[in-house]
Amino acid sequence: MHIGLAEAQPKQEEIKEGIHELVSMARTEVGASESSAAVQGVGRIPGNALAFFLLSSCGMRSPGGGVDNGRQGNLSGKLIIPVVLKTPIQLTSFLRAAKSIINSGNVNAPGLSQSTSRTRSLVYRPDIDGLRAFAILSVLVFHAFPHFLPGGFIGVDIFFVISGYLISDIIVRRLELGSFNFGEFYAHRVRRIFPSLIVVLGTTLILGFIFLPPSQLVRLGNHTVASAGFLENYVLLWESGYFDVSSDLKSLKHIWSLAIEEQFYLIYPLLLWMAWKRGSRLAIGFMVLLGALSFGMNILGVTESPIKTFLNLPTRFWEFLGGAALSYARLSNKNEMWGARVRALVANYCSVAVQKNARSLLSWVGVLVLCISALLMHQTLLYPGWWALVVVLGAFAVLAAGPNVWVNRVVLGNRFMVFIGLISYPLYLWHWPLLTFARILDPATPSLESRLFALLLSVLLAILTYSLVEKPVRSRRGASWLLTFMLCVALFLIGSFGYVAAYRAKLQLQAQAESSDAFNWGWISPDPACTKAYPAFSKHFCSLSNPIKKPTVMLLGDSHSNHLYPGLVTALKSTEEVVLNLGVGGCPPFSGLASFEKGLRDNICVDTVKEALQVAITSNQIKMIILSSRGPLYLTGRGFGVGGSELISNRQLSLIDSPQVTDFRMMYEIAMRQTLSDLAKSGKEVVFVLDIPELGFDPESCVNSRIVWFTKSVRELCAVSRKEFDHRNREYREIVAKVLMDFPRVKIFDASGRLCDSSWCWGMKDGQMFYRDNNHLSVIGSEYVAKGLSLLIKD
Numbered sequence: 001m002h003i004g005l006a007e008a009q010p011k012q013e014e015i016k017e018g019i020h021e022l023v024s025m026a027r028t029e030v031g032a033s034e035s036s037a038a039v040q041g042v043g044r045i046p047g048n049a050l051a052f053f054l055l056s057s058c059g060m061r062s063p064g065g066g067v068d069n070g071r072q073g074n075l076s077g078k079l080i081i082p083v084v085l086k087t088p089i090q091l092t093s094f095l096r097a098a099k100s101i102i103n104s105g106n107v108n109a110p111g112l113s114q115s116t117s118r119t120r121s122l123v124y125r126p127d128i129d130g131l132r133a134f135a136i137l138s139v140l141v142f143h144a145f146p147h148f149l150p151g152g153f154i155g156v157d158i159f160f161v162i163s164g165y166l167i168s169d170i171i172v173r174r175l176e177l178g179s180f181n182f183g184e185f186y187a188h189r190v191r192r193i194f195p196s197l198i199v200v201l202g203t204t205l206i207l208g209f210i211f212l213p214p215s216q217l218v219r220l221g222n223h224t225v226a227s228a229g230f231l232e233n234y235v236l237l238w239e240s241g242y243f244d245v246s247s248d249l250k251s252l253k254h255i256w257s258l259a260i261e262e263q264f265y266l267i268y269p270l271l272l273w274m275a276w277k278r279g280s281r282l283a284i285g286f287m288v289l290l291g292a293l294s295f296g297m298n299i300l301g302v303t304e305s306p307i308k309t310f311l312n313l314p315t316r317f318w319e320f321l322g323g324a325a326l327s328y329a330r331l332s333n334k335n336e337m338w339g340a341r342v343r344a345l346v347a348n349y350c351s352v353a354v355q356k357n358a359r360s361l362l363s364w365v366g367v368l369v370l371c372i373s374a375l376l377m378h379q380t381l382l383y384p385g386w387w388a389l390v391v392v393l394g395a396f397a398v399l400a401a402g403p404n405v406w407v408n409r410v411v412l413g414n415r416f417m418v419f420i421g422l423i424s425y426p427l428y429l430w431h432w433p434l435l436t437f438a439r440i441l442d443p444a445t446p447s448l449e450s451r452l453f454a455l456l457l458s459v460l461l462a463i464l465t466y467s468l469v470e471k472p473v474r475s476r477r478g479a480s481w482l483l484t485f486m487l488c489v490a491l492f493l494i495g496s497f498g499y500v501a502a503y504r505a506k507l508q509l510q511a512q513a514e515s516s517d518a519f520n521w522g523w524i525s526p527d528p529a530c531t532k533a534y535p536a537f538s539k540h541f542c543s544l545s546n547p548i549k550k551p552t553v554m555l556l557g558d559s560h561s562n563h564l565y566p567g568l569v570t571a572l573k574s575t576e577e578v579v580l581n582l583g584v585g586g587c588p589p590f591s592g593l594a595s596f597e598k599g600l601r602d603n604i605c606v607d608t609v610k611e612a613l614q615v616a617i618t619s620n621q622i623k624m625i626i627l628s629s630r631g632p633l634y635l636t637g638r639g640f641g642v643g644g645s646e647l648i649s650n651r652q653l654s655l656i657d658s659p660q661v662t663d664f665r666m667m668y669e670i671a672m673r674q675t676l677s678d679l680a681k682s683g684k685e686v687v688f689v690l691d692i693p694e695l696g697f698d699p700e701s702c703v704n705s706r707i708v709w710f711t712k713s714v715r716e717l718c719a720v721s722r723k724e725f726d727h728r729n730r731e732y733r734e735i736v737a738k739v740l741m742d743f744p745r746v747k748i749f750d751a752s753g754r755l756c757d758s759s760w761c762w763g764m765k766d767g768q769m770f771y772r773d774n775n776h777l778s779v780i781g782s783e784y785v786a787k788g789l790s791l792l793i794k795d
């Protein structure tokens with residue numbers, strides 16, 4: 001039976017007074033709960049919103065279904081909420097809920113915000129640091145033990161969601177007050193991100209000078225420049241991607257995610273600010289549209305260009321907005337936005353217990369989704385795509401559940417998880433360089449002990465960095481413009497040092513190539529005369545042994561053709577032969593066959609090989625054409641090696657004229673037959689080179705070329721077993737032999753015959769280094785192999 005309004009009037013007055021008292025208590029409580037830990041949590045509740053929350057939590061409602069916010073923070077006796085009490089029990093429930101909320105210090109209401117002064121502070125949420133801990137631990141395990149947690153890379157997506165939520169909370173809160181300042185915002189970002197990054201980049205560069213040979217120091221210097229400029233994601237894209245064949249040796253590749261985050265911080269505040277000037281609802285609608293466009297680009301791009309999609313901000317933008325959506329819902333504008341209204345609707349139909357259980361279920365579902373994703377996802381999936389949506393929704397669910405549900409409070413909010421979360425940023429920065437150095441300095445795959453030591457050391461360094469660098473800088477009050485400027489200068493200097501390091505290492509490599517040292521790793525400089533004559537190859541392999549005369553012998557293929565050039569020129573120096581070298585890295589010398597890393601589909605191979613074959617066929621002076629390429633890579637799509645980096649190469653083939661053919665072996669055979677047929681019609685002599693052995697390890701581990709070694713000084717046996725070589729090349733040689741049976745005039749040169757005996761295929765022999773990396777010949781090796789090849793030309 002309902003109690004009449006007139007009869008209930010005295011009780012409503014008592015309730016009004018009680019609400020005012022509770023609001024006063026809440027304001028006192030939140031004013032005393034300032035946290036200097038981080039900018040985290042949800043906004044605090046305005047007085048009228050607190051009243052509404054308390055009423056709705058008890059199952060009561062106002063006739064209008066909501067509360068008119070009016071001016072935030074202005075109570076002054078204007079809080080009038082006619083309440084319809086269905087039973088006396090509801091009043092008791094109301095008072096208990098109110099006292100519980102105030103006494104527990106939980107003055108946070110999902111979907112609601114408040115302003116107690118000119119600036120509103122945010123309540124610290126330990127569970128967010130716990131979620132950060134889950135993310136960083138996933139990444140660490142994935143990088144150190146990828147087979148144990150194959151989907152650990154989702155930790156980066158979780159970081160994106162958290163960042164989108166927190167940064168939006170900061171910006172929207174300031175925009176509501178009209179106090180957002182770009183200078184202060186970016187200065188805070190500098191003081192938050194730059195100190196630890198400067199320390200890690202500087203230390204990594206110093207270690208590179210000590211530990212790394214010139215070839216790897218060039219890479220480190222270039223990536224230091226990219227990391228200091230927050231462009232690492234695009235450098236990785238230019239170098240073929242995050243999962244390319246040498247990515248495990250890139251000490252700073254993990255900065256790609258930080259680069260995307262910083263690019264988001266540069267663009268997002270400006271976009272939100274411009275839209276907010278037209279109204280908060282329009283701003284949020286605009287962000288929803290941007291998120292939809294970004295997600296659409298992600299879905300469309302992940303099939304054709306997964307690496308570009310993986311490393312690009314436009315296709316990752318929606319993940320940040322996934323977290324921002326929660327902030328939009330919880331930080332309402334003066335016009336009481338949909339976040340509070342949704343809660344009002346829920347409150348009318350759900351009791352406190354139901355709402356609590358729903359939030360608890362939401363948290364459990366979110367955590368389980370993230371755990372299952374980390375265990376079952378793997379890097380061969382088309383990611384981000386739809387898979388990333390699963391991760392984003394999981395992280396969103398955990399954040400939306402709030403700090404007081406059991407999982408968030410007990411599991412994520414425990415001291416260990418909070419501690420790891422607090423050091424997660426420097427821990428993320430430190431772990432990968434240390435793991436990389438373990439891989440570089442250990443001639444074989446780093447042992448379990450080496451990887452565990454690297455992780456433990458990264459934790460220790462993260463604690464020191466957080467305590468001695470990050471915390472002191474962040475705890476400084478005021479704008480600290482001088483400090484901000486000095487941090488910017490320091491990061492610029494680190495990038496400059498990286499550039500100088502790369503430049504000096506390149507000079508050292510060139511000096512090695514021009515010397516007569518037995519350990520000549522090989523360096524082929526661009527040939528201006530060749531690129532002028534054949535401009536289509538200005539960005540590819542193009543060398544001409546005598547620019548005055550017309551070429552008589554042509555090398556055509558990928559880098560496994562290119563590395564034969566210096567040796568062949570030396571072997572034919574006493575003859576009248578002029579060698580032309582044309583080719584493209586990663587492109588077999590066959591017409592109509594596209595070759596590309598998964599996610600980087602293009603027709604570069606098709607176009608350039610077509611151009612090269614046209615030169616070979618139409619030139620009257622060219623009498624002999626030598627075809628050479630890394631055949632096993634194209635047939636399997638995989639590299640070869642013990643360290644893992646070569647194993648994750650994902651090479652793809654496609655026949656332009658027969659797209660229905662999907663088997664790589666069949667594609668290779670069809671394209672090879674077509675090419676040999678075209679060359680046979682032209683009357684040219686053809687030599688087909690059976691590929692050299694792939695070592696599967698870094699040949700620099702065979703010589704004492706570093707100042708410091710992590711384990712034993714040099715590899716005892718600089719060779720790969722003949723059994724491994726035969727297994728790797730069996731299908732490749734069977735297909736080549738099958739095709740060449742139909743072209744008896746084609747000469748065959750087996751490059752492995754110069755490097756292998758019955759037991760071993762040698763990377764170094766009699767003090768001569770034959771390889772410059774795990775699958776390319778050095779200048780010495782090129783000369784050694786080309787002696788045999790030249791006999792077929794002279795014959």
